[in-house]
Amino acid sequence: MDPSYRHEMAYLIREEKRLEEELEKLREEFATWKRRVALAHEKGHPELAAQATERVDELRTRGHATREELELIASKKRLLIRQARRPDGSEVERAEALLEEVRQGGLIDPDEASLEEEFRRLARGESQESSRSSDPPTDSGAAPLEEDDNP
Incomplete structure (x- = not known):
């Protein structure tokens, strides 16, 4: 495999792991803020519940964006694997020469x-x-x- 492919694949894997960690933190934070919304409603604080709901919506939006980035990285990895497996010109020429022989x-x-x-x-x-x-x-x-x- 071409070293440039390895370098790019390593970068994509690092980014994927970083985004997965970020998504996990967002999930935990989302659950915390959902509990806060419920607690604010339960205690009769609608202004706190509204603020917590805004935070929940923000976290949901960030979570969707992070998942989209992960999907993009997965597609880039698939494309890179396909490119790395494609034979270069010299391999094709060699195969054609062998066939002609x-x-x-x-x-x-x-x-x-x-x-x-x-x-x-x-x-x-x-x-x-x-x-x-x-x-x-x-x-x-x-x-x-x-x-x-x-x-």
């Missing part, structure tokens, strides 16, 4: 030509049905004749 060496399946023709036909969008329609029709209801079965 095999072709030149005659080690290709004799049915390769028919397979390549089928692939070309599929790439052009022709179905297998159209290729079959050009073949001579056969009587599918009759059993094939064996040499011994001649009338």
